[in-house]
Amino acid sequence: MSRKLKNKPLPYFALVGFLILTFITGGGSRADIQSLVILRPAAIIMCALALLTLKLEHIKAYRYLFVIATIIFLLVGSHLVPLPPSIWRALPSGELVSKVYELAGIGEVWRPLSMVPSTTLNAFYSLFVPLAVLLLGSQISAEESFSLLPFILIFGLLSAFVGLLQIMGAPDGSLYFYRITNNGSAVGLFSNRNHQAILLAMLFPMLAVYASAGGRRELNKTKFRNGIMISAGAVLIPLLLVTGSRAGLVLGTFGLMAAFLFYSKSVSNRSEIRKVGKWRIFGIVVGFGTLSLGAITALMSRGEALQRLFATDQTEDLRFKIWPIIVETSWKYFPTGSGIGSFVEVYQIDEPYNLLARSYVNHAHNDWLEVFMTAGLPGLLILLFCIVAFAIATYRAFVASKKDSSSIQYMRLGAIMVFMLALGSIGDYPLRTPSLSCLFVIASIWMIKRDESGKKRVDADKGLV
Template identity: 40%
Template sequence: MTFLTGAARQGAPPKRAYLAIALLIAAFLFGGGARPDITSLLLLRPLSAAALVYALWKYGSLFWQERWLPGLVVAIVLLPVVHLTPLPPAIWSELPGRGVVADTFRAAGMALPWQALSMTPIATLNALLSLMLPVAMLLLCFSLDKAQQASLLRAVLVVGMLSGLLGLLQAIGSPNSPLYFYRITNNGMAVGLFANRNHQAIFLACLLPLLAAHLSLISARQETVIFQKTLTIVAAVFLIPLILVTGSRNGLLLTGLAIPAAFWIYRAPLAVGRGIEMSSVRKLSFSAFVTIGAVMVALLVFASLRAPAFDRLFTEDVSSDLRWTSFSALMHAAGELFPFGSGMGSFVEIYKVYEPYNLLSPNYFNHAHNDYMEIWVTGGLPAILIVLIAAILLLSTLRLAVRPDQRMSSSRDDLILLRTGVSVLTLLAIASVGEYPLRTPSLAVFAALAVGWIVSVYRRAYGQKVPA
């Protein structure tokens, strides 16, 4: 519990803090895959709906007090709602890219029916339902005070370390091990709690700024500070080879960006109160560091010999990767479907229409592996505008985090949380150029937490209060 409660100096957290942690754990246990047909969604979706209803009922008024965030969230939710709105045949059949659908009805001898703007309404409905979980977490995060949000940050670290250890066991063990939680996954790779090794690597890289924040937020006796420093250093040293074991180039790139972000966030932890004699504590910490480090290094060396991930990092031809060779086809699809797009969540079916013959294979392309391109194809101009607004807001927040004004810099802990949230969102935004991390429910919740940290800092700095 010491790791989870580090900086908290208040009484017992309210029930909403436990609810937020429970929702976080559920997201990572049941939401590690981006496919719409994973069985665990049968559990996660009802939990998401219940949490969203509760959060809106209890904390919706707090959400509407914000200036820009409600509009952005409503726009994100309304986009798939608009895509699901039925249109008369005279309208939808004339929209860009809908000719293939109209021709299919005519070839079957059927009259054109009323049709949603989305070319695949079921997939768009799934995209709409997937928003319940991150919005619920966002509202719950708003309701927490600074110490409780720090505890939630540490809960993410605990989940991340467990995912990393699980990935190590997967790399050491059999490709058909029951430790793989998803039917369609990267067997033989270190995927952890995810179905995709790239998402595992992205998540682990994002933990480096969180480790810096965890250590910076500690205010405790000197012996506790020394223990936490040792624990944090061991965790950070352990994370980097764990990312290498995944074999993800995206994860390797993010690690190179996450390390300077961690140093940017870090502030020396505060030692308070009278401490005990330090020599024994330092000796114990050093012994623990050496012992744990030696065990971890041995396991990682063994994993590197067993897993094919390391070879992939340096031998696989990047130019043959489908995410690059399909780019021209995706550009063509985006142009033909502009400005309305094909409908949120419709990528799999739409890509089949535009897939070049030379790229046909027994495997289907589940996402564009470039989320900005996929958003352009499926969401059209409205989705691109939403992304641009979000990018402008993130850049504005980044500028304030780099050069905080007097009110923002008055609270040391708030500035740490602000920089952590900005770092996580920036890393996820960069990762989305070559992957689709936010299509995974657990990483969408992680991003919602980062937004919650940022907006809560703004609220505390500029006068709004957390509810009792």
């Protein structure tokens, strides 16, 4: 074990181990996934262990994140608190529930706000996975949090490699790890192709920051990281084409632009430009080669995302038809909402006959709308608070700060990743997947984290470390 690893605190190793477990077992959002039997108890244990070492200074450093986490837990928990009949009957859902109870012969009972308490309870348990990452991640230093990037890149590229093997094999092959999935698409370690595409899109700016972190005095390391960035980027673009995700193409384009911004910012003087110039030229050549490979992939009818993007029956996409219905249903249960996690059952109450099919609508495929429907006004206020906090942190990362350091790069990377996940939530539900929810927390920590490496170096010179 190297000296760097020996100096890492216990929360760091616990966090890395938990992230590994999450990426292996947390690629789906369904409540009946068997791997959750392992992941969720492990998350609760990690939360308990993290609380033993959590200090007030950790909470103060990430007070916005802890406030948001506390409010979310209180909101979901409040939907499970039994209420007397005089209160729940006065709720927007009270009339419907009363009729059901009357027909079923159920008398005066206490019941919670949620119309489907079992799914709300599942949503409550799901929160412990990202909470464990927050409790552990808040206890490590800035440099230690930055060192998580290679681990995330490894799992992202592993998911990409699995996706490549999936499209080369049978659509119902053993490399699809979830019973309900997008067979025939490159879903990787996920069950949903959109979630795989969002991860691949976020890898572009992550690779750019990783390649830029070699340092001015470490030219060999910089060349090595540039080689990884170029090689990985050459593979990721065609893989985005075969995921079959239209949102992934849009986010992938955004991710590529963000990667160029990050990598350009890392070159700050002429000598560095000369050092990296050859890699830039090589990158341009590889870029054209990658575009050619993507065109070939599309011509070979494997570019499913392009086919779906320019399909003539795009207007038949179900999600655009259900969104107006969801908005109407949201106002029906406003301001309390129908209950966190209750979307499936509550939507079926108002689902029009012309949209009935053999399959059911599992989510709104727009998490912003689903929060409006299930959480009501409190959910909207939480979203507003998150948007304001994100805007402040992004301003500090991109505008207010003048210092050129690795900390600023990671703050900006975190802001970009959070923004990409927010965009992805317009057409899907990425944050309901455990692995992506944990990645969201890591990105939020990066967005807030300040650079501590300079202080550590000074202390080391003084013999204090």
